[in-house]
Amino acid sequence: MNSKDRLRRDALSSRGLIELECLRLSSDGSGVGYHKGKATFVTGLLPGERAQVQILEEKKNWQRGKLLSIAKETESRHRVNPPCTVYGVCGGCQLQHLSYEETLVWKKRWVEDNLARIGKIDMEKVRIHPTIGMAEPWRYRNKARLHRGEEGRLGYYQERSNATVPFTDCLLISESMNHWVKDIEKSQQEFAPEVKTLTFRENSQGKGMLILDPISDLQGIREFLARNTPWSGKGRAVWGIFEGKPELLWGKDDFTEEILGMNFKISPLAFLQVNPIQTRNLYTKALQYAELTPDKVVWDLYSGIGTITLALGAIAKRVWGIEENPYAVHDAKLNAVLNGMDNVKFLAGKVEDTLSQISDSPDIVVLDPPRAGAHPRVLEELIELQPPRIVYVSCDPGTLARDLGILQNGGYQVREVQPVDMFPWTSHVENCVLLSKK
Helix, strand or coil, rough: CCCHHHHHHHHHHHHCCCEEEEEHHHHHHEEEEEECCEEEEECCCCCEEEEEEEEEECCCCCCEEEEEECCCCCCCCCCCCCCCEEEEECCCCCCEEECCHHHHHHHHHHHHHHHHHHCCCCHCHHHHHHHHECCCCCCCEEEEEECCCHHEEEEEEEECCCCCEECCCCCEEEEHHHHHHHHHHHHHHHHHHCCCEEEHHHCCCEEEEEECCCCCCHHHHHHHHCCCCCCCCCCCCEEEEEECCEEEEECCCCEEEECCCEEECCCCCCCCCCHHHHHHHHHHHHHHHCCCCCEEEEEEEHHHCCCHHHHHHHCCCEEEEECCCCHHHHHHHHHHHHHHCCCEEEEEEHHHHHHHCCCCCCEEECCEEEEEEEEHHHHHHHHHCCCCCEEEEEEHHHHHHHHHHHHHHHCCCEEEEECCCCCCCCCCCCCEEEEEEE
C-alpha cells in the first residue's frame, strides 16, 4: 500500500468509514472481510466485492458495518436485483441479492463449516450432497407470522429490530394469502384492535387459518365474525389464543394437509413445516436413510403431528413417537386413526423424560428436534442404547453440529448429509443426516 492509499484509508477510518474486501459469506448471509485484523460483517456484500462501509457496531474481536457503495469493477457476477420492494429493510429474507443457484452453494458450505468447526466431524469421511433447491423458489410458505404496527399496518419485523415493516406483496406467500392479509389489515381495528400478532396459515388446497394472539374479548369477536366476515375467499377459519388456549372463533376445525400420500389434521398451535414441496423432499430422504424393513422398530423423537412417524409406520413393524406439545400429540393420534395406522403409538411429554416409557428397543431412531437441538439427556440415552442407525433432521446447522459431535464421541459415524433449501432466500437451511455405529 503506498502512502497516498494509506492516508486515504486513515481519513476514512477517522469518520467511521472503511474500505473492505469481502472474502466469504457468514451463516447469517452477511459478507465478511477483515479490517486491521478484525472480522467485519456487512449485510448485502458479496465475496470478491470491494466496498465503502460505515462501521455501526464495534466489539473486541469483530465489528458490523453498513454497506455504502461497491466498487463497480468488483461487483460479483452472482449479484442480482432483489424483486421485493422492502428487501433490505424487512428481516424476512437475507439473500435476495444473490443468485438462487449460488445461495444453494453457500448453504452447503455453511453446513460443512459448522460440522467441521463445531462438531469436529472428519468431513473426509462424510458424503455431503449438494443442497436440494426448488424449481420455483417463490410463494412457498404456508405460514406467515405478522405483527401490527403503526396505523394498523401488518408486517414482518425489521432486521435486528421490533419495528414492523408493512408490505404490498410478500413474494414468499401465495397471492391469495397476500389478499387475505390486506383484508384483515383493513378490518382488524373493528373486531380485534388489541391483537398485536396474527398468524396466517394456508394449506395446499387453499384453505386458510388465522390465529389472533392474544385475545381478551372472546365473545365480542365471535359475535362480530358471526355478523360479518371481512375478507374475500372461502374456506377460512379464525382462532384466538384466549388465556393461553386456542379457541375457535369462526369457521370449521378442519384444517388438514396432504404429505406423502397421507392426510394430516393440524391444530392452531401445532408445528408444520412451512414449505410443502421441500417437506416432501426432506421426508423422502429421511425414509431413504432409515432403510426400513417390516421387522424394524423405530423411535421418532420430537414427532410433532406425526408426519414422519406415520410415513415410517407405513413400512416398519412398530413406531413410537414422542412429542411435548399436547396439541400436536392430540393431532398425531387423530392422524394415525385417519390414516388407518394401528402400529404407531404416541407419547406426550418431554423426550428426555419419556424415553423410559417405551418398552421396545429401537433398530432405528429418527430425531427432528426444534432449533435448540436435542436435549443432552436424549443423546446420552441414545449412546447408551446404541441403535444401529440414527437419522437426524435439523433446521439449525450449529446445534446439529454440536449434537453430531456428541454422538460421534459416543461411537457413531456421520455417513451422509443432505441439505434441503426449506427456506429459499433466507440464511436458513434444513438438513437430513445419516449416522451409523462405527
